[in-house]
Amino acid sequence: MVAVRTDGDRLTLELRCRPAAMRWHLAPGLVELALSAATLLAPEPVAPLPLPASIASVTAHDVPGEHVVLHVSPAAERPTPDGEPAAGDGMPPVADVLIATPEGSPLIELTGIRLSTPTAHPLPPEAARRHTTHVHTPTWHELPTRPAEMPAAASGTRALPAAASPGVAGSASAVGASARPSGAHADSAQLGGAVVDGGRAWSAGGTVLLVGDGSALGEAIAAGLERRGTPVRIVADAGTGVRERTGGALKELAAGDGCAAVVHLAGLDLPAAGAPDAGVVAGACAAAVEVAAAVAAAGAGARVWWVTRGAVAVDDLEEPAPAQAALRQTAVVAGVEQPGAWGGVLDLDPLCADPAADADAVLAELDARLSGGGEPTEDRLALRAGRRLAARLLPAPAAPALFAPLRLDPERAYLVAGCGGPLAEEVAGWLAERGAGQVLSVPLVEGAAHARQLMEEQATAGRPVGGIVWLGADWNLPAGGPPGARELEAALSERASGAWLLHDACLLTRTELDLFQVWSTVAGSWGAIGAGAQAPVDAVLTALAAHRRSRGLPATSVAWAPWGEVGLLDRDSAQRLTRSGMTPLPTVAARELLDQITVFGPAEVEIADVDWGLLLPLYRQALPFPLFDALAEREKSAPGDADALLDKLRTLPADARADLVLDCVLEEVAVVLGLDAAGELEPRHGFFELGLNSITALEMKVRLERRFGCPLPATLAFEYPNGQALAAFLAAEVVGADAPPPNGGPHDGAAGGIHTGGSPSGSATNPSAPVPAARAAGDPPAAAADAAPDTGDIAELAAGLAAELAAVTELFEQEKR
Numbered sequence: 001m002v003a004v005r006t007d008g009d010r011l012t013l014e015l016r017c018r019p020a021a022m023r024w025h026l027a028p029g030l031v032e033l034a035l036s037a038a039t040l041l042a043p044e045p046v047a048p049l050p051l052p053a054s055i056a057s058v059t060a061h062d063v064p065g066e067h068v069v070l071h072v073s074p075a076a077e078r079p080t081p082d083g084e085p086a087a088g089d090g091m092p093p094v095a096d097v098l099i100a101t102p103e104g105s106p107l108i109e110l111t112g113i114r115l116s117t118p119t120a121h122p123l124p125p126e127a128a129r130r131h132t133t134h135v136h137t138p139t140w141h142e143l144p145t146r147p148a149e150m151p152a153a154a155s156g157t158r159a160l161p162a163a164a165s166p167g168v169a170g171s172a173s174a175v176g177a178s179a180r181p182s183g184a185h186a187d188s189a190q191l192g193g194a195v196v197d198g199g200r201a202w203s204a205g206g207t208v209l210l211v212g213d214g215s216a217l218g219e220a221i222a223a224g225l226e227r228r229g230t231p232v233r234i235v236a237d238a239g240t241g242v243r244e245r246t247g248g249a250l251k252e253l254a255a256g257d258g259c260a261a262v263v264h265l266a267g268l269d270l271p272a273a274g275a276p277d278a279g280v281v282a283g284a285c286a287a288a289v290e291v292a293a294a295v296a297a298a299g300a301g302a303r304v305w306w307v308t309r310g311a312v313a314v315d316d317l318e319e320p321a322p323a324q325a326a327l328r329q330t331a332v333v334a335g336v337e338q339p340g341a342w343g344g345v346l347d348l349d350p351l352c353a354d355p356a357a358d359a360d361a362v363l364a365e366l367d368a369r370l371s372g373g374g375e376p377t378e379d380r381l382a383l384r385a386g387r388r389l390a391a392r393l394l395p396a397p398a399a400p401a402l403f404a405p406l407r408l409d410p411e412r413a414y415l416v417a418g419c420g421g422p423l424a425e426e427v428a429g430w431l432a433e434r435g436a437g438q439v440l441s442v443p444l445v446e447g448a449a450h451a452r453q454l455m456e457e458q459a460t461a462g463r464p465v466g467g468i469v470w471l472g473a474d475w476n477l478p479a480g481g482p483p484g485a486r487e488l489e490a491a492l493s494e495r496a497s498g499a500w501l502l503h504d505a506c507l508l509t510r511t512e513l514d515l516f517q518v519w520s521t522v523a524g525s526w527g528a529i530g531a532g533a534q535a536p537v538d539a540v541l542t543a544l545a546a547h548r549r550s551r552g553l554p555a556t557s558v559a560w561a562p563w564g565e566v567g568l569l570d571r572d573s574a575q576r577l578t579r580s581g582m583t584p585l586p587t588v589a590a591r592e593l594l595d596q597i598t599v600f601g602p603a604e605v606e607i608a609d610v611d612w613g614l615l616l617p618l619y620r621q622a623l624p625f626p627l628f629d630a631l632a633e634r635e636k637s638a639p640g641d642a643d644a645l646l647d648k649l650r651t652l653p654a655d656a657r658a659d660l661v662l663d664c665v666l667e668e669v670a671v672v673l674g675l676d677a678a679g680e681l682e683p684r685h686g687f688f689e690l691g692l693n694s695i696t697a698l699e700m701k702v703r704l705e706r707r708f709g710c711p712l713p714a715t716l717a718f719e720y721p722n723g724q725a726l727a728a729f730l731a732a733e734v735v736g737a738d739a740p741p742p743n744g745g746p747h748d749g750a751a752g753g754i755h756t757g758g759s760p761s762g763s764a765t766n767p768s769a770p771v772p773a774a775r776a777a778g779d780p781p782a783a784a785a786d787a788a789p790d791t792g793d794i795a796e797l798a799a800g801l802a803a804e805l806a807a808v809t810e811l812f813e814q815e816k817r
Contacts, residue, residue, distance in 0.1 A: 002067075011072040013037060014102070017064065025063050026108055030099065037072045038095035038113040056093060056112020064099060064107045071098040075112055120404040123596075128399050130589060131596055135396035136606045136631075138525070140314045140382065140389040146364045206258040206302070208366075209249060211291055212237030212266025217307075220359035221263065230260070237266035243290035250298035259302040261343065261366055262295055264288065264331070267308045270323040272350065275500040276540055281323045282488035285330040285536050289482045292334035295341040303343030306331040307362060310350030311539075313546035314382050314389055316603070321350070322500075322543035326492070326536035329524060332380070333535045336527040337482065339622035343369070344379030351385070377624045393526070394630050396605060399596060406599050408435040409514065412466030413458045417442040418498060418519075419471045422566040427469055430591055438463050445498030451505035459509065467515030468506075470499040472541045475521055475562035476573045477530030491533045496540040503544060515598070517556045518545050522608045525559045526619075526627065530573070542604070549603060558597065561608035563590050575674040579699050581614030617702040642709025649735045661735065662727040668703040669723060672696045683723040692717060708734050 002014040017027060035052040042050055075093035094115055099108040123131075208225055210218055210232060222232045233253065235245050246262075253259045270284055271277075288306070295304050311324035328345050335342030346365055348358050361383050369377070380391035408414065414436040416428045420443035428439045440458075445451050458465050472495040483491070499518055506513060523531040524538035538559065548555035562569045562577065564584025569577075574584065585593075585607070597605050612628075612635045619625045645664070649657050666678040673691055675681065681690070692700070697717035705712050708730060713719065720726040 009041065009074055011037060011040060011070075013070040013072070015068060015070070017066050017068065025060065026058075027064070030064065030068070030108075031110075034070055034072075034097040034099060034108075034110055035113060037070060038097060039115060041072065041074060041095045042115055050115035050117050052113055053116035054112075054114045055110055056114075057109075059109040059111075061106045061108065065101070067102055068107065069100050069102055071100060072096075073098075118404075119407075120402040122401060123399050123403045127403075127592055127596070130593065131399040132395065134585075134589075134593060134607050134609050135597065136608070137394050137396045137602050138604055138606060139392050139394055141392045143378065143381075143388040143390050145386060145388060146368070206260035207231040207233050207253050207256075209233050209235060209246070209253070209259055209262045209302070211235045211242075211246065211262060211264045212269065215265075215268050216355040217268060217358050217362075218265050220355040221265075221362055224359050224363050231257075237264075237269075237287055237291075242287045243294045246291050246294035247298060250294065250300055250302070254298065254300050259298075259300050260370060262291070262302050262304040262341075263362065263366070264291055264304055264306045267306065267311070267324050267327040270321070270327060272310060272321045272324070273319065274322075275497070275504065276323040276326065276492070278489045278492035278497055281326045281536060281540070282485045282492055284323070284327050285488050286483070286485035288327055288330050289334050289532065292331070292338045292341050293482075296338035299340070302341075304331075304335075304341050305343040305362075305366065306345045307348065308345065309348040311345075311347045312382055312391075313543075313550070314384055316546075316549045318350070319547050319550045320543040322540045322547075325539040325543045329527075329535040329539035330532065332527040333524070333529075333531050334482070335379075335623070336619075337529050337532070342379065342623060344381060347382040349384050352383075378626055379623070380627060391627050392630055393606065393627050395634065396602060400600055403596065404599060406434045406595055408437075409466045410435050410437045411463065412436070412514075413438040413440055413463040414467040414515065415440050415442050415454065415465060415469070415502070417445060417468060417470050417502060418495060419443055421568070423471060423563060423568055426563070426566060426587060426591070427471065430594065431467075431469070434595075436466070442498075444494070445501050448501050448504065451498070451501040452508060454502075455505050455509040455511045459511070465506070465511050465513065467513050468499075468502055468517070469515070470502070470518045470541065472496055472499060472537055473519045473521045473560055474534050474537070475523070475560075475569050477523060477528060477576060478533075479530060479572070483533040487533055488536060491537050492540065495534075495537045496544075499541055499544055503548065513554055516545075516548060516554050517558060517598070518542070520557065520559045522559045522561050522606050525606055530576075545604065555603065556597065556601070557604045558594075559606040560590070561585055561610075563587060571674075579672050579674075579696070579703075580618055581611035583609040583611075585609055613706045614702060617705065618699065621698060621702075642707065645707065646709065646735060649731075657735065658727065658731055661731045662723060664707055665704070665727045665730065666723050668700055668707060671703065672699045681723060683727070686722050687717050688721060704730070710734055 002016060003012075004014075005012040013033075015033075017030065035055075038052060039050060073096055075096050092114070093112040095113045097110040097113065098106060099110075100106050208230055210222060212218075212235070218234070222234070225232045233249055235242070235249050250259055266287065267284065270280070292304060295302055306328065308321075308324040308328045310318070310321045311328040312318075313320045328347065331345055335344075344365075346362065348361065352358055365381065378390040382389045382391075408431065414431045416424050416431065416439060420441060424441050424443065428441060431439045438458075440454075442454065445454075455465055474491070474495065503516075505511070518541040520538035520541050521531070521534055524535040525542075527535070542557045542559075545555040545557035561582055562574075562584040565587045569584060577584065589609075590607075593607055597607070612631055616625075616628055616632055616635060619628065649660060652660065662683060663678065666681045666683065669687065669690075669692075670676075670678040670681060673681075673696065687697070687700075698714075701712050701714065701716045704716070704726075716726070720729045
């Protein structure tokens with residue numbers, strides 16, 4: 001700036017431009033200065049300070065040089081073409097700016113600069129914190145690409161045997177399908193006794209079971225396996241009885257070399273595009289659950305790999321196949337409910353038309369897991385154009401510093417569809433408060449004609465539909481086993497099909513929306529016990545949102561944790577969520593987050609108030625769950641409360657320390673038992689008499705690990721089966737206090753405990769021996785031997801340990817069934 005001069009209501013600024021700015025015909029910095037100078041002519045001071053909002057016209061006469069002068073003057077009145085004065089939102093035009101040479105020759109004219117009071121405001125710190133902790137974004141993490149040809153197996157590695165199942169020597173057998181000729185490929189190489197054909201020899205023997213798929217991919221996979229000398233067996237997925245056929249095949253294989261893996265290909269027969277048929281999808285999903293149940297019941301150690309094509313969108317340009325998306329998500333939930341049968345989901349490239357290439361990709365993934373090479377366990381994979389992608393859940397990007405409230409079109413109607421009741425009323429109120437001209441509640445879309453009628457009637461009435469919020473979430477997690485085909489079809493018809501019908505109706509009637517949201521659940525997205533009916537619904541809705549985005553249409557997919565004040569969560573489901581570390585969202589906080597994601601995205605979000613220190617260990621007890629890897633890293637760096645508790649306990653006298661440890665134990669037990677307060681518990685009452693089971697025993701262990709900041713034995717509730725015994729153990733072993741076992745110790749039958757036959761890290765002949773808290777489940781046997789007392793009877797100790805582990809395993813299996 002060289003000089004500033006004023007003359008009444010006129011302002012003159014003389015300045016020299018930096019050489020870099022002279023590359024522009026109209027440098028951005030020069031425009032910003034001109035517009036900022038116009039704010040000085042605002043009629044009177046207001047708060048917040050008005051900012052430039054629009055310019056009536058810009059005229060370029062010449063390119064500004066290094067030395068320019070800005071002449072700022074009040075805006076001249078300029079009539080519009082129909083003779084009316086110019087008008088618009090905010091204040092009337094306040095200034096014109098002329099950028100000229102020092103000699104007065106015009107360079108640039110900006111006329112009719114209009115100011116407006118900004119609507120954006122800083123996001124309150126608490127709201128920004130909630131956005132950071134509650135909003136998550138599903139994404140895809142790129143993995144190293146597998147080499148085209150896997151390295152040969154080292155000598156001594158045992159390959160899958162070339163022998164077929166009993167009674168069909170030298171050939172692959174089929175159940176419900178014709179037999180397939182087999183035999184080792186002529187040019188397969190022998191290395192160290194293992195058959196190698198461009199892949200690694202597998203460290204576990206057995207037959208590979210292929211389920212379904214009438215396409216060429218099944219043929220190509222079978223041929224690839226047979227070239228390696230790996231027996232193949234096929235189970236038809238069509239019709240009823242797939243569980244019996246799968247279980248029968250596994251039983252027969254168990255009599256021979258067993259089953260190495262199950263590859264489910266039936267999903268590839270589902271449609272690749274278009275609105276899904278609820279009946280077809282429900283049948284496929286129900287059959288998939290039956291396959292998982294059969295593999296889990298067989299207990300042979302085989303795991304199921306579920307293969308789909310284009311079931312997920314890895315970017316905004318892909319259109320996922322909704323029917324296959326539903327099957328994929330059903331498989332994820334089945335894996336959580338049957339972790340012993342879970343291998344993973346593998347989504348093939350929808351643009352690949354080469355069955356041989358797809359077969360090689362599937363076999364490469366099986367190679368990596370069955371060869372014993374220490375491959376990181378990724379279980380939600382997508383293959384795209386040679387890239388390997390793994391699903392991840394990340395914290396959403398930070399909220400912008402300034403937040404402008406959502407303003408909807410007052411001349412248009414907005415639909416709240418998919419359900420009625422308190423939740424629909426809350427969303428309708430939110431839309432009305434954000435300026436919607438009219439809000440219509442449509443609990444049920446009765447068909448394509450009804451959906452089209454809604455669009456046409458609103459357009460005829462002069463309020464065309466401007467937005468749709470589809471409420472497809474059911475947050476309850478029912479117990480009692482997975483849903484059947486009829487229940488799945490009803491759920492898809494009621495909670496997903498209508499959203500597709502409204503989307504199609506918008507296209508047919510050329511209704512352009514400015515808002516389209518589909519609501520689903522985090523339980524269906526992440527996978528949770530009891531989410532079997534909701535998972536395919538969520539997948540179909542998420543696929544619809546991705547379908548719209550791929551075509552440049554607005555769409556947001558929101559997977560919600562439960563809203564806590566709308567009456568849509570039963571008591572049992574609420575208790576299970578609370579025990580796992582998930583808190584239902586208060587309505588005020590949920591609406592605040594809804595505002596934020598609607599204004600600044602992202603387009604696919606998952607919103608939940610989660611105590612990851614509790615939820616992550618529960619998910620990772622049986623499976624590694626790499627979906628949560630990024631959140632686990634963040635949780636590791638988060639400060640915890642355990643150190644403060646332990647420090648406090650160490651400063652207390654013995655009696656006060658024992659009381660505080662007991663209070664902590666009873667508080668956690670009360671939570672897992674669904675009690676209102678710890679005061680309802682008597683310390684000597686047995687946990688299992690009070691209603692503890694194998695699942696809640698695991699939850700109690702995780703909560704106590706979090707509370708005291710240390711690993712605890714998996715059989716904690718069985719070894720110390722009442723509050724008094726468990727508190728004494730924690731005081732002695734975790735806090736480091738000298739506390740003798742209380743009367744009615746770990747195995748006092750009068751206290752309601754369950755005698756399991758011994759301690760896994762103690763002695764079978766001395767059940768009261770303490771379990772060192774520092775020993776985790778994966779510690780080497782030597783550490784356990786050092787900690788165990790000398791029993792003098794190794795055989796008796798081994799028998800006791802085996803009996804105890806068998807009892808615990810049976811309890812867990814009963815609970816899962």
